[in-house]
């Protein structure tokens with residue numbers, strides 16, 4: 001027999017939980033299907049444990065950079081205490097809190113593996129055994145996340161490599177760790193283990209953090225080396241072998257070897273969609289589920305006549321970040337409810353039921369040493385996008401708040417400005433504690449705040465935010481003499497060529 005509910009959500013990670021919550025808040029009957037832990041990868045094996053593993057050493061380093069405090073901090077990192085703090089934050093891998101929360105807001109939890117079985121139908125292979133079939137009156141939202149990619153490298157799979165799960169749930173840090181991959185997971189885990197005293201080698205096939213401005217990866221490579229890690233750029237791994245004594249030997253192109261106790265693979269993610277029944281609704285099993293800005297799955301059977309299948313979070317491959325997935329979840333949960341209740345849809349750009357920011361304003365914080373954070377476009381991306389851009393680069397050495405935060409503060413900031421529109425389209429900050437600067441840049445981009453208006457957003461002295469003033473100064477501010485000069489002398493200003501006249505102050 002089939003049970004009928006309004007909405008079925010498959011996958012109870014941060015994204016599925018939020019989508020279910022929004023649909024339920026509008027009064028719909030919702031069932032959420034989860035086969036492991038309510039809270040998903042983020043809560044138990046990704047964001048939360050990785051950040052707690054990083055935080056204690058970062059706090060220690062911060063204290064060591066302030067004269068007066070550093071004399072008081074003479075001990076070493078207490079690794080068992082760090083791991084215990086991690087255990088607290090992951091609730092010892094119990095999802096009772098998440099399950100209780102679902103119950104408290106009236107969402108049904110179905111524990112088991114969910115798969116689509118034709119239009120609006122979901123079959124759950126229950127964790128305790130047996131199957132149950134559901135029919136959705138209004139929508140099915142799939143939010144099943146991703147698994148790590150294990151690259152095809154000779155001997156790697158047989159060498160029992162670590163993935164992010166083993167790294168984030170570590171109970172005894174190894175003496176030596178090789179990290180394959182120079183993306184976000186690779187550098188964060190390398191930073192965490194270097195902080196524990198593990199001898200870390202990072203093998204990156206190009207530079208580090210290659211999706212960010214180049215200076216971000218360069219600063220993080222320098223920071224990792226200062227923590228004692230070895231960072232090998234342009235390194236191609238040819239073979240991995242687990243020896244009889246339990247060591248891992250990684251052979252690079254050219255024959256050089258690196259020996260360690262564990263090898264961590266941090267080479268990207270693949271969609272968890274192999275046993276999701278996608279083929280029963282005309283989609284490709286094992287692939288990413290493409291969606292439009294409302295998260296409606298492109299090409300799914302029945303979606304054209306009456307929208308019903310949506311995909312949110314990592315699974316749709318728009319932005320593999322918890323906060324962005326939750327943003328999509330709020331949009332789709334509200335849209336599904338609006339469609340069910342027949343209330344107005346808000347699907348034009350920046351409406352409540354679309355994830356417009358995914359295209360132009362995705363913030364990301366890399367919790368490395370130093371922190372590297374970015375939002376929007378890099379200068380190269382903006383140029384590829386056909387925009388006239390100006391770039392402002394400043395060092396945090398010109399910011400009093402940074403010098404007070406840490407002795408000898410090192411950091412860098414970049415704004416990318418679209419000169420035609422006179423607005424910020426990208427920002428990158430690198431340095432200690434820059435994470436909290438990111439939201440100001442995100443607001444400037446999403447709000448399309450004109451540069452000349454940003455001069456009126458006065459950063460308090462002496463805070464890190466004063467970097468904004470330095471960035472505006474680097475973009476330039478006309479003097480009274482400039483204002484009275486003939487128009488052609490203004491136009492001769494070196495990088496002013498792309499600026500509209502009404503944006504002259506912004507671009508000058």
Ligand SMILES: Cc1cc2nc3c(=O)[nH]c(=O)nc-3n(C[C@H](O)[C@H](O)[C@H](O)COP(=O)(O)OP(=O)(O)OC[C@H]3O[C@@H](n4cnc5c(N)ncnc54)[C@H](O)[C@@H]3O)c2cc1C
Nearest residue numbers: 011013015035040041046047114144145313314320321322
């Ligand atoms: C090491 C690491 C650190 C990270 N740190 C950050 C960070 O600091 N900040 C950040 O924003 N992002 C971070 N991310 C990315 C973040 O973890 C993901 O973007 C986020 O978890 C995606 O959420 P999701 O709900 O889409 O998927 P998931 O969190 O993967 O949740 C999907 C859920 O679906 C369940 N599921 C899957 N298939 C089925 C099925 N067929 N039936 C029933 N249930 C199913 C799974 O068990 C899981 O609980 C990190 C990732 C990694 C690997």
Ligand SMILES: NC(=O)c1ccc[n+]([C@@H]2O[C@H](COP(=O)([O-])OP(=O)(O)OC[C@H]3O[C@@H](n4cnc5c(N)ncnc54)[C@H](O)[C@@H]3O)[C@@H](O)[C@H]2O)c1
Nearest residue numbers: 151181182183184185186205266267268269320365366367
């Ligand atoms: N702080 C955060 O927000 C945070 C932290 C961790 C992960 N995440 C998210 O999770 C996702 C996955 O992160 P990730 O670091 O696993 O993936 P990624 O795609 O960000 O980086 C993978 C890296 O591995 C490299 N690579 C791929 N195959 C390789 C090979 N055979 N040999 C050597 N290098 C290889 C790639 O060139 C790339 O640099 C990302 O999208 C990221 O945004 C976010």
